[in-house]
Amino acid sequence: MKKLAAALLLFCAYAVAEAPQAVAIRNARIVTVSGPAIAKGTVVVRNGLIEAVGDNVPVPADAWVVDGEGLTVYPGLIDALSTVGIPGAAPAAAAGGRGAGRGAAPATPTVTAPAPAAQTEPRAWGPEDRPATTSWLLAADEIQATDHRIETVRSAGVTTAATFPTRGIFAGQGSLVDLISGEKAGEMVLVPSVGQYISLSRGGFGGGGGGGGGGFPSSLMGTIAYIRQIYLDAAHYQLVKDAYAHDPRGMRRPEYDRALEGVLESKRILLPANRLVEIDRMLRFAAELKQPAILYGAREAYRPEAAELLKKGGASVLVSLKWPEPPARTADSEDTDTLRTLETRDKAPAAPAALQKAGVKFALYSDGIDQPRDFQRAVKKALDNGLSREDAVRALTLSPAEIYGVADRLGSIEKGKIANLVVTRGEIFDDRTKVEMIFVDGRKYTPAADTTAPGGRGQTTDNPGGNR
Amino acid sequence: MRRILLGALVALAPLSAATIVIQNGTIMTVSKGTVKGSVVVKDGKIAEVGEKVMMPQGATVIDAAGQYVIPGIIDCHSHIAADGGINEGSVSVSSMVDIRDVLNPEDIAIYRALAGGVTTANILHGSANAIGGCTLPIKMRWGKDAQGLIFEGATPGIKFALGENPKRAGNPQGRGINGQVQVARYPATRMGIDDTIREAFNEAKAYKAEWDEYQAKTARGEHPIPPRKDLKLEALKEVLEGKRYVHAHCYRADEILMLLRVADDYGFKIRTFQHVLEGYKVAKEIAAHGAGGSTFSDWWSYKVEAFDAIPYNAAIMQKYGVVVSLNSDDAELMRHLNSEAGKVMKYGGLSETEALAMVTLNPAKQLGIDNRVGSIEPGKDADLVIYDKFPLSDYAKVQKVLIDGTVYFDRDKEVSGRAAKQAEKQKLIDKEKQNQQRQQPTRRPGQ
Amino acid sequence: MRLLAVMMGCAMAAGAASSDTVLIRDVDVYPVSGAAMKGVSVLIQDGKIADIAARIVAPKGARVVEAKGLRVYPGMIDSGTELGLSEISAVRESVDTGELGEFMPQLRALVAVNPESEHFPVVRVNGITSVMTFPASGGRGGGRFGGGEQQFISGQAALIHTDGWTWEEMEINRSAAMHLIFPSRGGRGGRGGGAPPDAVPEIIPGAAGAAGGANAQRTYLDQIAKISAFFDDARKYQKARTANAPGFHRDLKFEAMIPVLEGKMPVGVSASRASAIHDAIAFAEKQNIKIVILQPREIGKAGAELKAKNIPVILGRVLALPESEDDAYDQSFTLPREAYQAGVKFAFGTFNNEFVRNLPYQAATAVAFGLPYDEALRAVTLSPAEIWGVSDRLGSVEKGKVADLLVTDGDPLEIQTQVKHLYIKGKEIALTNKQTRLYEKYMNR
Structure with a gap:
């Protein structure tokens, strides 16, 4: 069987999934996440689902058998905030620039290619013009199964991504997708709408600028006011629509507003928050808007006050794995960063451990770190800063599944759940550990060669967060 | 710096909790003239102002001899x-x-x-x-x-x-x-x-x-x-x-x-x-x-x-x-x-x-x-500034600032805390440099 | 009301300003050059301080000013302004600083000084009797409102009196200094706040365009090389000129450089950081020129070198924000003390027309933060006179010197002090200006 697998691997250079009826990985260490790890056990996968798991599970007669001796099976990793599958999109929602501290831009996606909207969006003269808003966009409708990043990301062990449109203030609704290299994008979609991605910059839309030249909004407070007005409008819109549905006679027909429709459809909102000040601000804002919120970025979540606020606010947090890095400087440069910035760079990777300790529900997200080696290193940095491996795995599996309300089908190795698995040789996130195979919806993939090597295809789409 | 600063505030915390008496100062009340005397601060408010005040039990005393006190x-x-x-x-x-x-x-x-x-x-x-x-x-x-x-x-x-x-x-x-x-x-x-x-x-x-x-x-x-x-x-x-x-x-x-x-x-x-x-x-x-x-x-x-x-x-x-x-x-x-x-x-x-x-x-x-x-009067917030000299002049510098009876700025502490702050910063700079050097050999070619 | 009375008194005094001879009697003289003399008389004659003595008999026709309880100080000198060149900083048409061109040593600030500028009467009533006026004081160049391109030599700064019918009458030295804007390594540039609202921001040259890192370093070195090349060319010209070979052609740019190369005209070098100061000193050594450092943001390691090489410094605004978040809040307040303790010779400049009248108060702030009072007073009187090579004529109350004097009711660095009489080149100056005229007009609306 092993030979067969190897032969198949040779045959289809990469990216082609094997989809046998059933697969049994036996004699492997199984990290179920939902329960205790099984030192030596078997996982049976059939029809894309986990049929059985345990230390004493019989191998079905029709199953392909993978000898798991020396291997560890983990639930497939979930990238809690990504743009994978949306070609030309921003490289996942980057949270702020490099460095940190005062004056650092609020968490905002870095946009590589200007959106077509940048040219076409007319100047906005106020909230009524719905600037930088595509709240109705659904990632599921944008996804292209041909996006090469799907394979790259999957090779790091990521089987599922919450992928979002990220351009604009109300960028649109994210979808939870399985990273299969299918032909139809629809096959990939687990949940079409998991939440509205909100950024506090116009991100890719024209205008901006604090002066008079750009359109509304041109400031942070303008953006916040706009978001606030949208939710007031949405509530009013719903009220009027309901009244009209109840009895249209004698009542003027309410005008259809797709921006508000998109907002009303969204189950939850994602708000950017890196600094402590932003975390405080966004927690209050979410409470005011009465929207279930997920904060993303969380660079300063290492600060005790931040973890405390998050715990108290009960919000879920997505921590960017793109740790702040020092800027490139020549040796004779006299410029030093501020203590605040230095401290942030030193401590940011300790944020996950701090959140874990405080009991805050959090997940990690790649923030544009696509290359497997960089991804692994980024997670390792969190481990080096106090996060246990167990908690790191959880923050990339069951926790994001819980945050997006899909823990009944994803995030752990349990009978009946979707068969998304990562099989490694060695402990996951260690430098020398190799991802041996990945199962997505029961389909087996082998990782592509790491393309971070020189000459390799595709650097990460933004500055790598690895140890440069 | 934050940490040090917060540390400093913590160290000052008793000052905010306790009753404070600023004494022997020239107190420019703005609303009630200028007096040489004391200001008593209780629970974040000004309790008493005058040449002679009742010294409350257990009050923290700030001596403002030769100094000037004005409203924040x-x-x-x-x-x-x-x-x-x-x-x-x-x-x-x-x-x-x-x-x-x-x-x-x-x-x-x-x-x-x-x-x-x-x-x-x-x-x-x-x-x-x-x-x-x-x-x-x-x-x-x-x-x-x-x-x-x-x-x-x-x-x-x-x-x-x-x-x-x-x-x-x-x-x-x-x-x-x-x-x-x-x-x-x-x-x-x-x-x-x-x-x-x-x-x-x-x-x-x-x-x-x-x-x-x-x-x-x-x-x-x-x-x-x-x-x-x-x-x-x-x-x-x-x-x-x-x-x-x-x-x-x-x-x-x-x-x-x-x-x-x-x-x-x-x-x-x-x-x-x-x-x-x-x-x-x-x-x-x-x-x-x-x-x-x-x-x-x-x-x-x-x-x-x-x-x-x-x-x-x-x-x-x-x-x-x-x-x-x-x-x-x-x-x-x-x-x-x-x-x-x-x-x-x-x-x-x-x-x-x-x-x-x-x-x-x-x-x-x-x-x-x-x-x-806006003025130093009983009942108002204890927002006070102590200057070393007559304050309507560039020769004067702020010694202490109280808001709601809490000392938020203390020049002596600020000045004496600078070395520690600099040391902390240097430590982080050195650490970062070390990390970078350590990582140098593992750097991939072409990067 | 009190002020009005003072002004009316002055208006009357102004009427008598044609008198050449004034005797100020029973006054306390603070000469700066020496110890105070209480209750003496000062005789002003022919624009000079003719005598200072316990008793002076009033010459015939002399106007006698009874000044019991008042004090005489030398007129103050602001070592960095744009006075006469810039009227309303936001209005291009009223601003003549920042010419185009990278190397413009032939430009002279003096010829563009507008004697009728409303700024002169405003600043002199506060006791500022002479100023250095720079062709680009903030280090701006290349057309202040235009391209904003890099400029290295902006022209010749003039030392002028704040009174005179024409710029020729105002002139003390039309070529007091050549202004060189030294490149910056980039990084965090720019001065802290303190600019008036909506003012054109001051830009440290090179900072804006610097891409950071290696790029900035390369640009920095390239720019220094460019300046060196210009100086080298000027020197070649100087040789050719001396040789006076046939076919020699006069070049106005290089002509203007000759006093610099001969060490007769100092070069005012705008340099912000200690490293830039160090590099500027190295440059000066190599070129064998005399320099004065303008507007440094730090002294630091450069202090010892400045002292050893006897290079003076013009300190910019004391009331300025620290550059970085981590810098001590009083960083700029304590810079004069730092310069003093390092043994560096220094004077003050405000580098913004609007703040010239506050020159003495900036000096007072330095005193609050550790500069000895006498040093502060010296840094707005005798020290600048020495730095700009006119201490034989200006900067102190001494017999034979130009009669730039103020008579005050107290310490001139103290805000509340009023200037009671003002003399520039021995002429009594009316203590009025656009602002006092509007005051009178609207007090009586």
């Missing part, structure tokens, strides 16, 4: 402590935005202002548009979160702006930041500014009527659908209802008079004219309206509308009955408003107390917080 300085015009821009200049009426939403308690300018004796500041929207955003006063409670800065219970404000700045976007020059053709934004003239404000209040009146009607119906037991809440008009409705103060940036006499008449016509009040550099030309009219004037001591000539500015402006306005304050509009000037006040003694012959009032009690009155701050 109040800056009626500042733009510090705000994130992400202070202008929503894309539109000529931006009353939907609010500085409150973007307060940044970690802006170092707060600490610097504190070190200059400022305890309260009115944080204003910029002057890019005729009707700007909503504003509010804050206290310089360095170390607290955004909510902790807010001056509790103070009437919020809104910024208006007249003259050159708001008409600038009506006369766009060159191309925008992204190279796009700039669209002119109405208005482009002072006439247009008058109209913009009138149009906005015309709309706001209609909006208010809509809501009033809705409320009347509800009161009658009907169940109408409420009108759409419009944040832009909501703020102007509050102005009409007297619940929000108008702070109007202005320079020239004509535009000041213009706004007074707009306010008269629409039935609202201008709380303060800001900058108001030609206020001296229409001081009678400003006084008749009951508006305050918040000006610079001696800035002039940086733009056409500041060319008739005179350092006697404050004195003349005061003579005609206007409540006058001196503001900074600038994170640097903010740090020495005490000596700015000294300038109105030089340039207008005002008394010490009159001059000091212009950076303490008068701005408190303008912001409607004079029941809480």
Whole structure:
């Protein structure tokens, strides 16, 4: 069987999934996440689902058998905030620039290619013009199964991504997708709408600028006011629509507003928050808007006050794995960063451990770190800063599944759940550990060669967060 | 630094909890003359002031022998402590935005202002548009979160702006930041500014009527659908209802008079004219309206509308009955408003107390917080500044600043803490360097 | 009211300003050059301080000023302004600083000084009797409102009196200094706040365009090389000129450089950081020129070198924000003390027309933060006179010196002090200006 697998691997250079009826990985260490790890056990996968798991599970007669001796099976990793599958999109929602501290831009996606909207969006003269808003966009409708990043990301062990449109203030609704290299994008979609991605910059839309030249909004407070007005409008819109549905006679027909429709459809909102000040601000804002919120970025979540606020606010947090890095400087440069910035760079990777300790529900997200080696290193940095491996795995599996309300089908190795698995040789996130195979919806993939090597295809789409 | 700073605050914590007596100082109360004596602070409030006071049991004593104690300085015009821009200049009426939403308690300018004796500041929207955003006063409670800065219970404000700045976007020059053709934004003239404000209040009146009607119906037991809440008009409705103060940036006499008449016509009040550099030309009219004037001591000539500015402006306005304050509009000037006040003694012959009032009690009155701050009186907040010398002079430096009876700035501690701060920073720099060196060998080729 | 009376008194005094001879009687003289003399008389004659003595008999026709309780100080000198060149800083048409061109040593600030500028009467009533006026004081160049391109030599700064019918009458030295804007390594540039609202921001050259890192370093070195090349060319020209070979053609740029190369005209070098100061000193050594450092943001490691090489420094605004968040809040307040303790010779400049009248108060702030008072007073009087090579004529109250004097009711660095009489080149100056006229007009509306 092993030979067969190897032969198949040779045959289809990469990216082609094997989809046998059933697969049994036996004699492997199984990290179920939902329960205790099984030192030596078997996982049976059939029809894309986990049929059985345990230390004493019989191998079905029709199953392909993978000898798991020396291997560890983990639930497939979930990238809690990504743009994978949306070609030309921003490289996942980057949270702020490099460095940190005062004056650092609020968490905002870095946009590589200007959106077509940048040219076409007319100047906005106020909230009524719905600037930088595509709240109705659904990632599921944008996804292209041909996006090469799907394979790259999957090779790091990521089987599922919450992928979002990220351009604009109300960028649109994210979808939870399985990273299969299918032909139809629809096959990939687990949940079409998991939440509205909100950024506090116009991100890719024209205008901006604090002066008079750009359109509304041109400031942070303008953006916040706009978001606030949208939710007031949405509530009013719903009220009027309901009244009209109840009895249209004698009542003027309410005008259809797709921006508000998109907002009303969204189950939850994602708000950017890196600094402590932003975390405080966004927690209050979410409470005011009465929207279930997920904060993303969380660079300063290492600060005790931040973890405390998050715990108290009960919000879920997505921590960017793109740790702040020092800027490139020549040796004779006299410029030093501020203590605040230095401290942030030193401590940011300790944020996950701090959140874990405080009991805050959090997940990690790649923030544009696509290359497997960089991804692994980024997670390792969190481990080096106090996060246990167990908690790191959880923050990339069951926790994001819980945050997006899909823990009944994803995030752990349990009978009946979707068969998304990562099989490694060695402990996951260690430098020398190799991802041996990945199962997505029961389909087996082998990782592509790491393309971070020189000459390799595709650097990460933004500055790598690895140890440069 | 944060950590050290917070550490310092923790170390000072007992001072805030306990009763404090500042003794042997020259106490410039502003409202009740100057006395040599003591101030007793209890539970964050001033309990007693006088030559002789009852020394409470267990009080912490601050000896101010040879030193001066004044009320915390109040800056009626500042733009510090705000994130992400202070202008929503894309539109000529931006009353939907609010500085409150973007307060940044970690802006170092707060600490610097504190070190200059400022305890309260009115944080204003910029002057890019005729009707700007909503504003509010804050206290310089360095170390607290955004909510902790807010001056509790103070009437919020809104910024208006007249003259050159708001008409600038009506006369766009060159191309925008992204190279796009700039669209002119109405208005482009002072006439247009008058109209913009009138149009906005015309709309706001209609909006208010809509809501009033809705409320009347509800009161009658009907169940109408409420009108759409419009944040832009909501703020102007509050102005009409007297619940929000108008702070109007202005320079020239004509535009000041213009706004007074707009306010008269629409039935609202201008709380303060800001900058108001030609206020001296229409001081009678400003006084008749009951508006305050918040000006610079001696800035002039940086733009056409500041060319008739005179350092006697404050004195003349005061003579005609206007409540006058001196503001900074600038994170640097903010740090020495005490000596700015000294300038109105030089340039207008005002008394010490009159001059000091212009950076303490008068701005408190303008912001409607004079029941809480602005003078050293029993019952008021213990916002106090201790100077080593006569404070209306550049020879004076701030020794200690108390807000609500808590010491937020202590020069001795600040100076002695610098070495530790530098050491901590160096440690981090070294650590980063080490990390980089360690990683060098594992660097992939080509990177 | 009190002020009005003072002004009316002055107006009357102004009427008598044509008198050449004034005797100030029973006054306390603070000469700066020496110890105070209480209750003496000062005789002003022919524009000079003719005598200082316990008793002077009033010469025939002399106007006698009874000044009991008042004090005489030397007129103050601001070592960095744009006076006469810039009226309303935001209005291009009224601003004549910042010409186009990278190397413009032939430009002379003096010829563009507008004697009728409203700024002169405003600053002199506060006791500022002479100023250095720079062709680009903030380090701006290349057309202040135009391209904003890099400029290295902006022209010749002039030392002028703040009174005179024409710029020729105002002139003390039309070529007091060549202004060189030294490149910056980039990084965090720019001065802290303190600028008036809506003012054109001051830009440290090179900072804006610097891409950071290696790029900035390369640009920095390239720019220094460019300046060196210009100086080298000027020197070649100087040789050719001396040789006076046939075919020699006069070049105005290089002509203007000759006093610099001969060490007769100092070069005012705008340099912000200690490293830039160090590099500027190295450059000066190599070129064998005399320099004065302008507007440093730090002294630091450069202090010892400045002292050893006897290079003076013009300190910029004391009332300025620290550059970085981590810098001590009083960083700029304590810089004068630092310069003093390092043994560096220094004077003050305000580098912004609007703040010139506050020159003495900036000096007072330095005193509050540790600069000895006498040093502060010296740094606005005798020290600048020495730095700009006119201490034989200006900077102190001494017999034979130009009668630039103020008579005050107290310490001139103290805000509340009033200037009671002002003499520039021995002429009594009316203590009025646009602002006092508007004051009078509207007080009586």
